[in-house]
Amino acid sequence: MGRTAGSARHVRDAEFTEYVASRAGWLRKVAYLLCSDWHRADDLVQESITKLYANWSRVGQVQNRDGYARTVLVNTYLAEQRSPWWRRIRTVGSEPDAGAVVAADLDASLDLRQALSSLPPRQRAAVVLRYYCDLTVEQTADVLGCSTGNVKSQTSRGLAALRRRVVPARAGGAEA
Amino acid sequence: MSGVRSEQELVAGLAELAESAAPPSGVDVCAAVRQGRGRVARRRMSVWGAAAAVLLVCSSVAAGTGGRSAAPVGPAGPGAGSAAPSVSPRPGTPSPGASAPGGATAADGFAPLSVEADFGWLPDSMKVVRYSSGANGLRVQAADDASGQGMRFGLAVYRADELPPVDMRDGTERGLVAAAPVNGREAFWAAPDSTVGGRSVLRWHLANGRWAELTSSAVPPGQQATLMHKVAEKASLGLRPVALPVRLTGVPAAYAVTNADLLRPRAGAGDWSLRLTFSVSPTQSFSTTVVPLGSDWLPRMQAVEGTAGETDPAACREQGGLMVCVQTADRSALTAVGGPAGWLPHVVAIGADPAAWESGTV
Numbered sequence: 001m002g003r004t005a006g007s008a009r010h011v012r013d014a015e016f017t018e019y020v021a022s023r024a025g026w027l028r029k030v031a032y033l034l035c036s037d038w039h040r041a042d043d044l045v046q047e048s049i050t051k052l053y054a055n056w057s058r059v060g061q062v063q064n065r066d067g068y069a070r071t072v073l074v075n076t077y078l079a080e081q082r083s084p085w086w087r088r089i090r091t092v093g094s095e096p097d098a099g100a101v102v103a104a105d106l107d108a109s110l111d112l113r114q115a116l117s118s119l120p121p122r123q124r125a126a127v128v129l130r131y132y133c134d135l136t137v138e139q140t141a142d143v144l145g146c147s148t149g150n151v152k153s154q155t156s157r158g159l160a161a162l163r164r165r166v167v168p169a170r171a172g173g174a175e176a
Numbered sequence: 177m178s179g180v181r182s183e184q185e186l187v188a189g190l191a192e193l194a195e196s197a198a199p200p201s202g203v204d205v206c207a208a209v210r211q212g213r214g215r216v217a218r219r220r221m222s223v224w225g226a227a228a229a230v231l232l233v234c235s236s237v238a239a240g241t242g243g244r245s246a247a248p249v250g251p252a253g254p255g256a257g258s259a260a261p262s263v264s265p266r267p268g269t270p271s272p273g274a275s276a277p278g279g280a281t282a283a284d285g286f287a288p289l290s291v292e293a294d295f296g297w298l299p300d301s302m303k304v305v306r307y308s309s310g311a312n313g314l315r316v317q318a319a320d321d322a323s324g325q326g327m328r329f330g331l332a333v334y335r336a337d338e339l340p341p342v343d344m345r346d347g348t349e350r351g352l353v354a355a356a357p358v359n360g361r362e363a364f365w366a367a368p369d370s371t372v373g374g375r376s377v378l379r380w381h382l383a384n385g386r387w388a389e390l391t392s393s394a395v396p397p398g399q400q401a402t403l404m405h406k407v408a409e410k411a412s413l414g415l416r417p418v419a420l421p422v423r424l425t426g427v428p429a430a431y432a433v434t435n436a437d438l439l440r441p442r443a444g445a446g447d448w449s450l451r452l453t454f455s456v457s458p459t460q461s462f463s464t465t466v467v468p469l470g471s472d473w474l475p476r477m478q479a480v481e482g483t484a485g486e487t488d489p490a491a492c493r494e495q496g497g498l499m500v501c502v503q504t505a506d507r508s509a510l511t512a513v514g515g516p517a518g519w520l521p522h523v524v525a526i527g528a529d530p531a532a533w534e535s536g537t538v
Binding site: 017028052054131132159166 | 183186187189190191192193194195198201202203204205206207208209211212213215216437449451
């Protein structure tokens with residue numbers, strides 16, 4: 001019996017390792033878009049895959065394993081944001097006056113990263129899920145555990161904030 | 177990416193951002209397995225503990241003692257007990273056995289970051305190394321560029337009481353494929369033919385009975401055995417402090433380094449970053465990030481005092497060519513040193529040149 005249990009565990013470990021090896025890079029990118037910091041992205045992914053391992057029997061029963069992993073990652077990120085440690089953390093310069101824009105001569109990716117960082121966590125998660133993970137409104141609502149209306153409003157506000165804060169570099173803001 | 181005027185531009189911008197230069201990944205699958213096993217075990221014990229408690233209560237009721245038993249029904253099993261987590265001393269703990277109040281300070285020169293192995297030789301293409309310690313153990317990694325997408329090596333030593341996991345796929349044990357000895361010690365391939373990213377794992381038995389493990393990814397086909405063995409045989413083993421760009425002085429004895437992460441060029445100049453996370457109490461912690469001035473890896477997060485929008489100008493300080501930042505949301509975590517502004521002088525810059533960095537004592 002012990003041998004059977006041990007074999008089952010080895011099989012489980014092998015499946016898990018293979019899955020994570022093939023998905024860690026993708027999860028890391030999603031995590032980075034959520035938190036804007038590669039170190040924290042690693043921490044988020046590490047915690048998420050540890051949770052995945054602890055619930056691997058359940059993961060094996062779901063049809064969309066990637067979706068499950070992504071949901072764990074997003075929930076881990078949102079839970080961290082709710083924790084006291086992060087509650088009062090904000091991005092430097094993340095509270096610009098309404099209508100203020102990031103300097104147009106900065107690198108566009110940096111602009112976008114800073115602008116993303118300024119979004120409230122759920123808005124940022126909604127934007128990343130909709131526009132990077134290419135999820136539908138319904139799928140995003142499933143991940144975030146909210147209504148489709150809430151996703152639409154979060155996404156709309158997030159997009160509006162990004163438009164205010166990131167402007168076309170070549171136009172110096174004139175085209176915005 | 178010229179802006180986010182349209183949704184299409186946002187899609188393109190996010191994709192571009194996700195592909196931007198990144199440090200080598202610190203994600204450790206084996207550590208997730210080890211920790212995940214622990215969580216599963218604790219969960220099971222917790223369930224059994226709860227069941228035992230229920231059984232005990234039921235037994236008491238059946239015996240007529242009810243819930244007013246003179247002997248309280250206490251926590252049962254390892255899953256119960258005090259809810260307060262403990263902070264175990266780690267190599268980065270300033271002062272072993274210190275029970276002095278928060279104001280007491282440890283001796284200077286302790287090593288916030290130590291590892292149990294280091295690379296003695298790597299292929300020339302390896303440009304970046306990463307040293308880390310924390311909940312996932314002590315790790316050393318090397319990569320051929322900062323994106324972490326190319327060839328990579330990882331080095332670790334298992335604890336004395338820890339056996340490496342066995343890789344089994346399709347019910348077949350793949351963990352005991354004999355490999356050529358490493359420095360005369362028996363060695364095995366744990367994943368010699370993985371189709372996922374060309375991952376290989378070489379383990380060898382050390383003279384002290386522990387297992388060392390070298391992992392690799394994306395090594396060119398046909399070179400895995402040769403390169404892995406050379407890297408393994410040249411590896412330096414044994415606990416050693418890692419040279420850092422800063423020195424910590426006057427750190428309160430109660431402050432323990434719970435996580436440390438250094439990313440640096442393997443040799444010569446280049447971007448690097450250091451992050452140290454300190455535990456002050458079971459519920460309080462703060463981090464200190466150090467990067468060279470002008471680095472793009474500087475975290476965008478800084479501490480905010482009080483309500484949203486009020487940034488703390490004391491959270492970062494330029495010092496000797498370095499940018500030193502402290503991140504905390506709980507001011508009381510830094511009370512013993514006078515807040516973020518009081519903490520920063522405890523972090524003394526050595527310089528941006530890795531050749532001049534110092535290592536403390538373990």
